[in-house]
Amino acid sequence: MYKGSLVRIRHQSINDMGKLAEFMCSPRYLETHGYDEPKFAYKEGLEKKFKERMEKHDHNELHMVIETLDSKVIGIIGINGNFWKNGLTWVYSYIGDDEYLDGGYYEEALALLLEFLFVEGNARKVIINTQSNDPHGLAACKANGFNTEVVFKEDVLCHGKYIDTYDMTVFKDEYMKTYKK
Amino acid sequence: MFTGERINLRPQKKEDAEYIAKYQQDEDVLDNYFMGHTLPPLKEFAEHWYERLSTKNEGYGFVIENKQGEFLGSCHANGLNFKNGTTYLAIFIGHPEYRSKGYGTEAMKLFLNFMFNEVGLRKVKLNVFAFNKRAIRCYEKSGFKVEGICKQELYRYGEYQDTYAMCIYREDFNRGDLSCIKEA
Numbered sequence: 001m002y003k004g005s006l007v008r009i010r011h012q013s014i015n016d017m018g019k020l021a022e023f024m025c026s027p028r029y030l031e032t033h034g035y036d037e038p039k040f041a042y043k044e045g046l047e048k049k050f051k052e053r054m055e056k057h058d059h060n061e062l063h064m065v066i067e068t069l070d071s072k073v074i075g076i077i078g079i080n081g082n083f084w085k086n087g088l089t090w091v092y093s094y095i096g097d098d099e100y101l102d103g104g105y106y107e108e109a110l111a112l113l114l115e116f117l118f119v120e121g122n123a124r125k126v127i128i129n130t131q132s133n134d135p136h137g138l139a140a141c142k143a144n145g146f147n148t149e150v151v152f153k154e155d156v157l158c159h160g161k162y163i164d165t166y167d168m169t170v171f172k173d174e175y176m177k178t179y180k181k
Numbered sequence: 182m183f184t185g186e187r188i189n190l191r192p193q194k195k196e197d198a199e200y201i202a203k204y205q206q207d208e209d210v211l212d213n214y215f216m217g218h219t220l221p222p223l224k225e226f227a228e229h230w231y232e233r234l235s236t237k238n239e240g241y242g243f244v245i246e247n248k249q250g251e252f253l254g255s256c257h258a259n260g261l262n263f264k265n266g267t268t269y270l271a272i273f274i275g276h277p278e279y280r281s282k283g284y285g286t287e288a289m290k291l292f293l294n295f296m297f298n299e300v301g302l303r304k305v306k307l308n309v310f311a312f313n314k315r316a317i318r319c320y321e322k323s324g325f326k327v328e329g330i331c332k333q334e335l336y337r338y339g340e341y342q343d344t345y346a347m348c349i350y351r352e353d354f355n356r357g358d359l360s361c362i363k364e365a
Contacts (some may be wrong), residue, residue, distance in 0.1 A: 035262065037264040040306065086334055086335050086343070088334065125333060148329075151329060153348075155267065
């Protein structure tokens with residue numbers, strides 16, 4: 001069970017799509033996902049994608065929600081892609097509910113994902129892309145041992161300026177040194 | 182626009198799949214070009230790629246040829262992002278006799294000139310394997326700078342190898358030596 005003292009992570013269900021659409025339409029989401037052009041997400045559109053994913057059943061992707069222990073959905077987390085040959089796993093994480101940005105929810109959700117990937121999922125190198133205008137995301141990654149590998153300077157447009165993004169990575173070897181259970 | 186001193190660029194055509202497949206099966210290209218495995222790709226893959234290029238219009242595919250029209254290699258832009266003004270590029274010189282002689286650098290300049298000054302992009306990015314010294318030299322000569330080192334990013338020759346993330350900005354490109362580019 002991927003459950004910590006504050007949050008748990010679980011598979012997305014089709015019933016979560018309304019909440020997710022709400023998260024993905026917020027200005028903070030659009031600002032911190034600068035690689036995509038600003039696009040609104042709709043419940044129906046996400047439900048359609050969800051069904052397509054169920055059909056496709058691709059083991060290289062995994063999409064989950066972050067919820068509090070009393071089952072309130074506060075964010076999304078998961079795997080965008082996985083390259084078995086090179087041992088690379090690309091992940092994402094986002095807290096949609098502003099009330100839970102501070103207080104260790106973000107950190108713990110990411111810690112649960114890393115535990116899942118390294119202890120259960122046989123990942124070797126986990127990569128996350130973050131932006132310089134996302135202090136909460138950056139702090140959560142740093143707290144979980146992610147190191148900045150590439151600084152993509154002036155890479156995405158935000159509020160009329162080009163801002164930096166970072167590829168941050170953590171290796172299994174490093175992670176297992178600190179893993180206790 | 183696509184005319185250089187010793188080479189020309191031209192948009193990729195359907196018939197080029199044969200040459201692209203032939204040279205992508207070359208051991209040198211296989212080792213240095215593909216993030217994936219090094220099982221030689223089929224001609225069908227190149228045809229499929231052309232199909233996507235021609236119908237979905239999601240990138241730019243060029244053939245590099247000499248003044249006699251001989252196929253030397255190919256370069257293409259993928260992951261175009263008009264919002265951010267960025268793209269990734271990939272390039273290979275397949276014809277063995279045309280390697281290490283500056284043809285790649287010339288092709289790169291023509292390609293970048295098109296991307297920056299016609300398409301209107303701002304930043305062009307690429308990834309190169311750390312052991313591919315010949316390519317790194319070409320990119321540095323073309324004005325690319327290393328943005329970061331991706332540690333143990335690629336599995337090849339039985340171990341994990343580093344790759345470099347490199348990029349070039351429009352202003353830096355336009356300040357460089359562009360004398361090989363012939364305007365129409």
